[in-house]
Amino acid sequence: MQYIALIYSDETFDDGPIEELLAEYQEFTDKVTAAGVMRGGDALELTSTATTVRMRDGELLLSDGPFAETKEQLGGYYLFECVDLDEAVYWAKQIPSAKYGSIEVRPIMPTDG
Amino acid sequence: MASYSVNWRDLLNDESPQIIAYLSRQCGGDIASAEDALQEATLQAYEHWAENGLPEKPAAWLCHVARCRLLDKLRQDSRDGHRFIDGELLASAVDPSGFISEQDIAAESLENNDQRLALIFCCCHPAIDETSQLALLLQLIGGLNYREIASQLLLSADVVQRRLSRAKKKIKEAKIPFEVPEQEQLYSRQGHVRSMIYLMFNHSMEMTAEQAEPLLRQSIDLLLLLRKTVDSPESMALHALLMSVMARRAVGTYEFGLALSEQDRSQWDTVAIRQADSLLQQALMLQQLGPLQLQAAIHLLHSQSPSWEETDWQQIVSLYDLLIKMQPSALPRLNKYMAQFYSGADAQEIMDKVNGLTPELENYSAFYGAKMILLLELADFSLAETAYQHALELETAPRQRELLTQNWQKAQLNRKDLHLSQ
Numbered sequence: 001m002q003y004i005a006l007i008y009s010d011e012t013f014d015d016g017p018i019e020e021l022l023a024e025y026q027e028f029t030d031k032v033t034a035a036g037v038m039r040g041g042d043a044l045e046l047t048s049t050a051t052t053v054r055m056r057d058g059e060l061l062l063s064d065g066p067f068a069e070t071k072e073q074l075g076g077y078y079l080f081e082c083v084d085l086d087e088a089v090y091w092a093k094q095i096p097s098a099k100y101g102s103i104e105v106r107p108i109m110p111t112d113g
Numbered sequence: 114m115a116s117y118s119v120n121w122r123d124l125l126n127d128e129s130p131q132i133i134a135y136l137s138r139q140c141g142g143d144i145a146s147a148e149d150a151l152q153e154a155t156l157q158a159y160e161h162w163a164e165n166g167l168p169e170k171p172a173a174w175l176c177h178v179a180r181c182r183l184l185d186k187l188r189q190d191s192r193d194g195h196r197f198i199d200g201e202l203l204a205s206a207v208d209p210s211g212f213i214s215e216q217d218i219a220a221e222s223l224e225n226n227d228q229r230l231a232l233i234f235c236c237c238h239p240a241i242d243e244t245s246q247l248a249l250l251l252q253l254i255g256g257l258n259y260r261e262i263a264s265q266l267l268l269s270a271d272v273v274q275r276r277l278s279r280a281k282k283k284i285k286e287a288k289i290p291f292e293v294p295e296q297e298q299l300y301s302r303q304g305h306v307r308s309m310i311y312l313m314f315n316h317s318m319e320m321t322a323e324q325a326e327p328l329l330r331q332s333i334d335l336l337l338l339l340r341k342t343v344d345s346p347e348s349m350a351l352h353a354l355l356m357s358v359m360a361r362r363a364v365g366t367y368e369f370g371l372a373l374s375e376q377d378r379s380q381w382d383t384v385a386i387r388q389a390d391s392l393l394q395q396a397l398m399l400q401q402l403g404p405l406q407l408q409a410a411i412h413l414l415h416s417q418s419p420s421w422e423e424t425d426w427q428q429i430v431s432l433y434d435l436l437i438k439m440q441p442s443a444l445p446r447l448n449k450y451m452a453q454f455y456s457g458a459d460a461q462e463i464m465d466k467v468n469g470l471t472p473e474l475e476n477y478s479a480f481y482g483a484k485m486i487l488l489l490e491l492a493d494f495s496l497a498e499t500a501y502q503h504a505l506e507l508e509t510a511p512r513q514r515e516l517l518t519q520n521w522q523k524a525q526l527n528r529k530d531l532h533l534s535q
Contacts, residue, residue, distance in 0.1 A: 001288055084288045085240060086298070107287045 002108040003088040009101025041078035117167040126327035134228035154179035255328035319510035349396035360385035426456030443473035478508035
């Protein structure tokens with residue numbers, strides 16, 4: 001069973017040196033990899049680089065910025081292989097940003113193959 | 114046509130929670146499919162039992178037939194590519210010896226494999242919002258329909274239906290574990306499960322006797338199951354509290370609706386009250402005092418007092434003091450003030466204290482009910498009537514409304530007596 005952990009936090013919030021945070025993330029990534037849980041994951045550039053795409057009546061509509069202005073922004077994700085929600089939560093709570101941001105855990109919809 | 118008689122309501126009320134828990138667990142937490150399968154089995158039983166008479170073990174019969182229906186559905190879904198099957202059900206079905214004496218297996222599984230606690234831990238998982246948790250319990254354990262749940266939770270039946278189906282979908286699709294958690298998790302989650310059982314019990318006291326009975330029995334059953342898995346002084350105290358509440362009901366009748374001062378205490382089950390008391394004493398000896406132990410102690414002081422007049426109000430006041438230290442909220446303070454009033458404190462003085470709770474309690478019926486009693490004592494009848502109206506407006510439980518009206522009418526009679534004697 002796969003779960004995605006979407007990492008939301010306030011990207012304007014400056015929580016000390018970036019090197020420390022990156023080291024924490026590296027440590028966490030190593031840990032989930034060693035546990036055989038890791039199926040993928042990436043960090044995203046800031047929402048100031050985002051472009052929102054919509055097709056309306058066959059016309060392409062582009063707008064600058066994320067599709068919704070929120071207090072916390074999507075900054076990255078992990079993809080985990082877990083037996084159930086409790087295990088997914090067990091890993092998600094250890095994601096460094098969980099201490100000040102929010103992690104949304106969602107099951108991946110199963111498809112054939 | 115064979116003749117048979119069965120009380121369907123009792124049979125389903127008593128057995129459904131266990132069958133649904135068992136089947137849901139077997140198919141990896143798909144509660145809705147387990148319910149559908151049981152419903153189909155029940156329809157089949159109507160016909161089959163009328164033809165062939167009542168089976169020896171009706172619950173096992175239902176469970177077995179429901180299990181076959183569920184299996185059919187899972188196979189169909191898997192052929193249609195709707196789902197991956199990872200439940201225990203299919204694994205057991207491919208075992209050729211699994212179908213030899215299926216009803217016996219079903220009977221044994223039900224008896225030795227009670228999954229109701231797993232069902233409760235699953236439904237009361239912190240990933241489900243609390244109102245939906247309670248709605249799930251009232252439906253799956255209490256056998257209430259949407260409308261009955263709606264009236265308990267002050268929601269519309271549509272909203273209840275949506276919340277229930279959303280919660281069941283989440284349990285299935287997010288794979289909320291359908292099991293009693295282990296060690297660390299068990300300890301951290303047992304308190305919440307216990308309070309949900311208590312909440313379910315409290316709701317049952319506001320229902321009609323017919324609706325309430327299965328829920329009362331199931332609440333106590335579930336608490337026992339919890340205690341067998343992980344016991345604690347607080348669970349023991351809740352058990353004592355529930356026993357004491359049940360013991361106060363007159364034999365064969367339903368008297369929750371009567372004020373404590375009006376009940377015929379000779380009808381109370383004194384043996385059960387003594388048992389409850391000894392259980393509470395055991396809990397207290399473990400010396401980990403908690404709010405439920407204090408509440409049970411207060412309850413038992415009432416249950417053991419020979420009459421309303423002889424109630425040990427001093428002791429009750431000091432127990433409330435301890436409770437307020439642990440739970441500094443307004444409701445125990447209101448109860449403490451009223452206990453002081455009953456122990457002979459000046460009504461005006463108590464009235465002033467009670468008025469001090471207005472900001473916290475102005476939406477509580479019990480607050481106005483208490484004010485009504487105090488104002489009657491102070492002979493301020495017009496303000497008492499206002500308080501009575503307020504209390505009635507805020508109270509939604511029919512039995513509590515009845516109780517309020519009884520109190521008010523009694524006060525009116527007393528007033529008439531007063532006029533006559535003057």
